[in-house]
Every structure is written in structure tokens, then in C-alpha cells.
Amino acid sequence: MKRFYLLPIVCCALSISLSAQENNGTATTSDADGNRILSADSLVTTDARLDSLYQTLPEVMITGERPIVKAAQGKLVYDLPRLIRNLPVDNAYDAVKELPGVIEVNGGLQLAGQGVTVILDGKVTTLGTGQLYALLRSIPASRIETAEVMYNAPARYQVRGALVNITLKQSAGGPGSWQGELYAKYRQKHDEGFEQRASLLFSKNKFSADFLYSHSHGRGYSTTGKEAVHTLADGSVHPMTTDEVSRGRSHAHSFRAGADYDLAKDHQLSFVYDGAYSTGHNHRDITGTQVSTTRSNSTDRLHNGRLDYRAPFGLKAGAELTYYRSPSDQLLHSRMQDEELDFYTEDCQRINRWKFFLAQEHSLGKGWDLNYGAVYTTGIDNSYQYYYDPETGERLTSSDALSNMKSHRREQTWDVYAGFSKSFGDNLVLDGSLAVEHYKTPVWSQWDWYPILNLNYMPAPGHILQLSLSSDKDYPDYWAVQDAVSYIGGGYSELHGNPLLKPAQEYELKMTYILKSKYIFSAWFNHTKDYSVQTLYQSSERLVEIYKTLSFDCQQQAGIQASIPFNVKNLLNSRLTLIGLWHREKDGDFWDIPFDRKQCYGIAQMNNTFTLSTKPDLKLTVTGFVHSKAIQGIYDLPASGHVNIALRYGFAKNKAILNLYCNDLFETGQISPRIRFRTQNVTNRYSCFREAGVSFTYKFGGYKEKQREAVDTSRFK
Template structure:
């Protein structure tokens, strides 16, 4: 910092005599030209001497780690917000959602909670250009005022209002090829004005996929007989997805901001599956989902934030199944639909008190109505069959109150504590829960930070998983709902240390009561394997994480992230068997960026991921990993980028799950091709300086 602060006055001192002499150069004698050239050469050489510092990519603010995302991703071929989040230290994508230090994390936009599901949120993040993100705020324990519990990542996007009128945008297209082809396209526009701004985003994706599963199963019945249930499944899928997002902001006066966001998404998919072996079946299924979300939000300069949000989700589907297992034949046409109407009202107030005290409080009320049905028909005649039909009309209500205090004790220590009380009400459950949160931050010196976080959270089950419905994947495999599924309560503490503003070290432990998880069970009463969500007694996790970046001059920029952890899962009433399982394991990721050339701007990235053995209930998950590479060419004064990539070079991401527990004996060998070649191009126009929007929670939708 001292060198940087001295740079400006030195440059000014050097520039003043040069400027003065340049004005007199026409009248100066010839022998003075040497002096002018000498001073000018000193001015030109100064930057080479002074540019030796390095700004930190992360700094600590009250209860959060703030990452300079443009600097962190500057050398990486990252083109969307989802991949940007994956490159934050400690964040990993384990296939079922993003994890922060081994724990599930919620991603929000500009600090605003949404009602999108995990899958829909991830799809939205993948459609957002990374150039719109200013910074990322990482919280291992989100304060109650965010109305998010547990770990949270807040993506902060540039504000569109307060600028001279301008129109900016970006176009993007990508083509990928593994077994089949896939295509992704998006376009975005942002109009910025003094008081009004509007942004429009449209994205489209198309992909085809092929998945192969080789099942080896030995099924033991209650009478002691064993049956070899080996079979091979081949599934071909096709998906189309459209997303449109329109957001508008109007600033009445300074810090009086009215925001309106409308998001809609349409997805249609088709799946054709063929199974041969102990079971022979042919399945054709189709799903057509649509989402509409409208959110109105108002912010005032005196700390009041209030809003209302409405979500409509509809997911009709159909399945035509013909399957044989021994002498049994299953032949039906099924139709199902999930329709969700969800309202959310919220208001919060923040006060800045004297002596660095802060006070915040507020409430949120959410009500959802789930209309769902599932019906089975005779193929051809479509006569309604008498068994396994389901009709549901289920209401759910959540009422939340919170209050919090924050305090800065000088420049080195700060604290942020809060408490939320929440009532969860359904036809089955009606209970109050309390969620304490605390963040303590100590900064002993510049670039060094120690943070202790305590959090609590509750995870609600997906809407469809609590329906009394049975779905079939064939005569041997079925999925059962669980109407008695409880919300899971989680408690976690994290201790983090940042060294020199870039090295991150964390230790954490968590305890989840009634942890909900879906696993497989071979029934002793009949030849069928059942997939069903259960509440485990508990799930515990403890681990350490480190993120270590390093550079070699100007040609290599790398970061190693390592997580070591201990799993402990227990369920005393899992069907007719109980389990109490423990496992020590680790995860490694490494990102390397090689600068091949600055003119032209060519960069090569090599990223790797390795996960050791894991457990999931009675499942054993083997080690897995991947190695990806990409070549990025930036041109047209930084406005255009062309990227060539190959993901999972050695095709090692696919795993084989196994159950060897009690009388359970199943191995599923997945043979999907994950090696993928791709090319993408994006172009920014109009000065491009965009802003982004918040998401919608559909994690519990079907």
C-alpha cells in the first residue's frame, strides 16, 4: 500500500516539469533537448519500478468474506454466474448442488431471497453473464436479516440507475459434443438511466443425452430365497429450455428504489428407456414444466425494505410403461401434475445507532397451495385403473420473525448476532422453531482475519416427496412418497482464518437432526427395489478446508483447494434394518491458468477435481474425479471471447454406486459418457456494464 500511495505524487512531481518543458520546447535551445529526454525517460521507467504490489482478492467485512470476483476470475474461461460461484475458494459442485466447505450453500442476488428451487436457480445462474457481477459475499452463517439460514453466497451486481442513459448488452452461443450434441444461447440488454433502468435476459438451451446403467443385484426374500436381478438399462433424453427475465428499477429520489422483476421458464423433456435382463421394459415419458414468478420490492433511505412475491409453477407429465418380470406384466399409461401457487410477503427494518451499533428486525410470511394428482390408465382405452391413484390439495404456511444486533469495537473486532422464530404449519405439522446466528470477526492486522460463525437452519422436504404417491421405473423399481417426512434441523459452527488477504483456512462441524435423504431398499416381501425419502436420526460432519493460491511470474496463476472431512450418519428405524456409519474422506480441486501470450491474448486453463470415497445412507460411493482444459482467445479490445474446451478428458466422472449392507446387495454401474468437447463465443456491446437480478426458490418443486 505504501508503494501504491507514493506512486501518484511521484508521477505528478515527474509530470509537472515535463509539462512545463514541453510548453517551452519550441523556444528551448538545442542543448536542452538532452535534459528533456532524460526526464521523460525517468517518467516512463517509474511504473516498471512501482508496480510490484498485489491487491487482495478477499477482505473481511462484518460477518462475511468479500471476494473481488472480476480479479479472481480474470484469467479463467468463465462465462456465467454458476461457473463463477464454483470458482470461489471452498465452493465445489458435487452433482446435487453447490457446497461451501462441505455444506450446502444458498446463492442469492443482491441480498434478496427468492423462491426458486435448486435446479431452477442453477439454470438461472448459468444464463447470467459473469460480466454483470461486481463481487461475491460469502457468509458461512447468514444473519437473520437476509432471511436465509446457514451458508450463503450473495452475488452483488452493478446498479443500473444513477448513470447517463446508455444501452449495453451481450450475446453468447455455445456448442458442445459428447455422445450427442447440445446447444446454449443467450442474449441480454441493459438500459441505464438517471432514475430508471431495465434489463432483459433471454436464454435457450437444447441437449440430448444418453445414460447406460448396468445393474448387478442379488435380492433376498423373507423366505430365504435369493434371486439374481441383473439388468442393463439404456436411456435417451432430449431437453429444451427457455428462460426470460425482465427487471425494472425506478429511483424516485436518492435511495428510494422500486424494483419489479418478472421471470418465466419453460422446459419440455422426453425420455425413452429400454431395460433388458431379469426385467424387460420399455418406457416413454414426457414432461412439460412452466414457471412464472413476479417480485415487487421497495427500499427506502431510512432502512425499510418490503416486498411481495408470487410464484406459479405447473409440471404436467405422462408415462407409458410396458414391463415384465418373470410371470408379472406391468402395462399402463400414467398422467401426473404438480401445480404450486405460492405467495411471500416480507418487510425488514435496519437502524444505524450511535457508537457503531446496528439494529435490524422484520418478518416474512409464506403460504403455498399444492394441487397435485397422479392417475393410472389402461393403455389404448385410457380407462382409469383402481390402484395407486392420488389426488392432493395441500396447504403450507410459514411465519417468521427475526431481530438482530451488530456492533463494531474499533477497527479490529465486530460482532453480528440475531435470532429468528419460525412457525411451520401443514395438515400434519404445526411447530415453532428458533434459529440463533452469530458472526464474530477479528482483524489483528491488515490482510489477516479470524472469523467465528454459528448458525442454525431448517430444510423443508420437496412438495412431491411428501405426497402419498407411487411411481414406477419398471416392474422391479418404484419410487414411494412419504407423507410423514419431517423438516430437517441443522446446527453448524465454522472458524475461518484469512492470511495475507488470499490464503483461506477453515474448520467446521455440523449436526443435522432428521436429515432427509433418499436411498434404495430391496424389499423382503416381494421382488422390488424401493426408492424413498427417510428422516435419519442424524447426520454429522466435521472438516477442515484450505484454499491456497500461488503465481509464477506472469505466466501461471493457480489455486489449490483441499477439504478433509468426517461423515457420521445414523438411522435406527430404516425399514427393518438400522445403520450407524462413519467415514473419513477428502476432496481436492486445483485451477491452473497459463498465459500463453498477451498479444494476442491467449490463455490456457487446466482444472482438476478428485473426490475420495463417500457414503449416503446405505450407499457406498467410490472415488471419482475429472480433468478439464480450455483455451480462451480474447480480442476486439476485450469485447469478444472465443473458447475451446474439453471437459472430463479421461471420462472419469461417472461412478458406480454400491450397497453391501445387511441382506442388501446392489451395484449400479453407470456408463454415461462425460467427456465433452465444446466451443463458445460471446460478444459485449455498448460499453457493457450490466446488473443482475435475484432468484426464485423452487428447490422443493417436482
């Protein structure tokens, strides 16, 4: 544990050594962190259905010494290319992590302690988290022009809650030309992994077309040690000690093709297709109190097509179709005391989803703007899960231990909104909207109102005050609401669906003050009703631990934050971020052990970018992070931290970039969550490996590309 508190000292020592040489410096671009924060695998295995720990960490703000942000109609507009110019960032996903307020938590992006939606060129589609992040990782960072950050997105964006809108460079008209970029990466994290990417753009006069292909593949290795004391209702106590070793290999392909045609000025028709195909093969062995062997295979297929039309008088219209299919299988042999499990499982999720939207914007003069529109989304979830005898191949009948499932579930959402913005001179902007939504499923049919209000005040150049009030709804994953039981971790652990799971409703009040366009101070309070998260419960009726997504009574969070950058001429660019939080989670009907838990905790992070040389172009980035102990549900999350380093070398007139990196240098980034709450007693210890790698990027043809909107698959399994 002492290693955690040494992490920031490493970064501070490097900063002080240069500060002793140079006491005054000129403004430079900002440093930013490109790190995974508290990266934790699933609670038992790397199964993607299991929610991660740390669902609601607060923001980590990032800013530069020179002004790199301006305020406009409820949003902060960042010069993102300048933020990442000296950093080892080679794709859009890593670039987004460099934005002030954005952090990565277990492979997911958050802004101000809440999930954030990322869109491209102002377009929102029906695909989400998994495929969206894969898409962002495949887009070269060199294509980004600006980034718009909204803590509370106005209704005209067709997104509620936090939003990051990435604007990509537009290809200029004129004679035909080809431009592109090639990329390759090798990483070593116990086992090896590879990534290749190619991007092309053709533009001529009013027509442009683009193509993108990426391929990632490699092997994975992880271990999990479990120590538990399981108490049953009859008073019997059962010690549990197991060791799990998981090995796997995977391939992932993503491809993207699109075309734009300018019918006239501000009169455009565009079409884009996104596709993805991936396979995974895993082998898990468990020894100890339980002895089991698991073999599993999975395949994901995604097809998404979108047609957009934009008229010069403020009209936008579009239609989108998404098809997603994810079959998988599992062969399990398990022995524990007198219990035996031997079965073969096949399951599949198939989603067909359509979206249609119509939007209109008006500029009324005298600083007034008006917007309104309607969005209709409908989706059909066809899913099944069947158990078979591994020897005869016959389908097993449902029982207490095995549960077959077949589902045909339809959702419909109508969303109608209206909003306005008003500029009171050059210093004050008010932006507000109201959305009315009808959400219908086989279980729920409800109306909801979503007011949003943003106030931007600029008392002097470089000073920005933002005050915002927002409301939002978070929908459960499709698989989480299926009436299905899956076996994970060798059979002692079960994953249960919850057909009665409610959408969560969140309300937040937030104030942000930016001083001299670089020092950022924030304070916020949010309340989430029916907050849902996957938690572990040791059954009192039988020897099994159950993972199930439940709706808590509420979650509340109050936080303050300060982000302070400093530099030493052109030699060092640093930033110190301090965060303090009060966190509460309450559930009055959590199985047979209701809880109301509160915790205060803190975060400290320091980022440093050293300019080793300008000719040749060499830069070193060092980041240190520490997080004190926290809670999630009945989990106690211990303190953790990490140090990441990266060396960037640019050559060939900046057409070629070579990056060398090492993440989690001291192997301290992984946590070992534990439960000591009433009858519950579990500790999971996960393996932690440093990751080292090298990547190479080469641009040709003066590469400038217009890219497309992101796709929403956040609720797929």
C-alpha cells in the same frame, strides 16, 4: 481405478515444467475451478425426482495470490470479476463456483459441505434450486460486481445457513443508452447440445429497464448397468442383471424483464418478472432379467413476479407471487419373471405461493446497527397422479401395484427476527440474530428458534479470523411428501413418497482463518437432526427396490481444510486444496436393517491457469481432482476423480471471448455406487462421457447492467 491417482500428477507435471523456468513471481489474480465435482446422475435414471449421491461433500476453497477478499459484518466480500478475469467463465453460475468454499456436486452448489442459497442484490424470493440455477446460467458473468460469502447468514437476509449474495453492476444515470451481450455455445457429450442467450439494458436518468432471454436445447444419452442379488423373507435369492439405455431430447426457454425507478436518493421502486418454459422427451429400454420399454414426456411452466420498495430511512418491503405447473406422462411396458406391468400414467404438480415481507434497519452510532422484520409465506400444492389402461384409456383403480393420488396441501410459515451488529474499532466485528418461526402443514405445526452468531477478528492487515455458530432448517421437496408411488428404471424400481417426512434441523460450529489474504484454513463440526436423503432398499416382501426419502436419526461431520495458492510470475497461477473429513450417518429404524456408519475420507484438488500469451490473449486452465471412497446411508461410494481443460481467447478489445473446453478428459468422473449391507446387494454402473464444447461471447455498448434477485424453486419436482 489406477487412473484416479494419475489425475493430480497430470496437473503437477504441468506446474513443475514452468516452475523449473521461473522460481519467483509477482502477484496475480487467482485461479479457480469451474468443474463439476463427482457429477453423478440419478441412482437409476435421470429422473429429476431422484436425489443425487454425495449430498454432503465438504468445501473446496479458492483464493488468489493478491488480496481479493475483505471481511465486513460476518461476511467475506470478494472481488469476483478479478477472480474470473482470466478464466473460461461466461455466466453467473460458473462464476459462483469460483468463489472460495463453493463447489458443484451433481449439478448443485454447496458451501462448506452444506447447501448454499444464492441471491442477487440482497433480495431473496420464493423460487429455488432448479429455476435459480437456470437463471444464473443465463446471466452474463460480466454483470457481476462483487460477491458476499456468508457461512451463516444473519437473519436480516431472510435466509438461514450458507449464503452467497451476488451484487450486480448498476447502470449509471444520464442520457438514454442501450447496452447488451450476445452468447452462443455448442457442446458434445455423446450427443450434441446448444445454448443461445441475449441480454439488453436501457437506462435513462432515474429509470432503467432490462431484458434477458436464453434458449438451450439438445439430445441426451446415458446407460446404466445393474447387478444385484435380491433376497426375500422366505429365503429365496434372485440374481438381477439389467442393462438400460436412455435417450432424450429437451428444450428450455427462460426470460426475464424488470424495471427500476428512483423516486429520490435511496428511494427506489422496482418490479421484476421471471418466466421459464421447458419440455423433455425420454425413451428408455431395459434388457436382461427385466425387459421393459418406457416413454415419458414432461413440461414445466414457471411465472414469478416481485415488487420491491426501498425507503431512505432503512425500510424495505415487498410482495411476490409464484406459479409453477409441471405435468408429465409415462407409458410403461415391463416383463420380469411372471410379473407384468402395462400402464399409462399422468401426473402433475401445481404450486401457488405468496410471500410478503417487511424489514427495518437502523444505524445507532458508535458501531451499533440494529435490524428486525417479519416474513409471511404461504403456498398451496395441488398435485395428482393417475394410472390408466394403455389400450382402453380407462382409469385403473388403486391396488397394491398401482396407487392413484390427488392432493390439496397447504403450508404456512411466519418468521419474525431481530439482529444486531457491533464494531469494536477496525479489527473486531460481532454480528448476531435470533429468528422465531412457526411452520404449519397438514402434518406438522411447530415453533422453532434459530440463533446465529458471527465473530470477525482482524489481528493484522490481511489476516482474518472468523468464528461462527449457526442453526438452520431444511424443508422436504413438495413431491417427496406426497402419498404417491411412481415407477422408474422400467418397473423394478419404485419411487415412494413420504407424507410424514420431517424438516431437518442443523447446528454447526465453524472456524476459518485467512492468512495474508490468500492462505485459507478451516475446521468445522456440524450435527443434523432428522437428516433426510433418498436411499435404496431391496424389499424383503416382493421383488422390487424402493427409493424413498427418509429422516435419519442424525448426520454428523467434522472436517479440516487447507487451501494453498502459488504462482510463477505472470506465467502460472496454481492452487492446491487438501481436505480431511470424518462422516457419520445413523438411523435406528431404517426399514428392518438399522445402521450406524462412519467413514473418514479425503479430497485433493489442484487448479492451474497458464498464460500462454498476452498478445493475443490466450490462457489455458487445467484442473485435477481426486476423492477417496465415502458413504451415504447404506451406499458405498468408490473413489473417483477427473481432469478438465479449457482454452480462453480474448480479442476485439475484450469485447469478444472464445472458449474451448473439455471436461472429464479421461472419462473417470462418474462413480458406480454399490450396496453390500446385510441383506442388501446392489451395484449400479453408469455411463461416463467426456464433454467437449466451444462458446462465443460478444459485448456491445459498454455493457453494464443491474440484475435482479434469484428465485427459489428448490422444493418443486
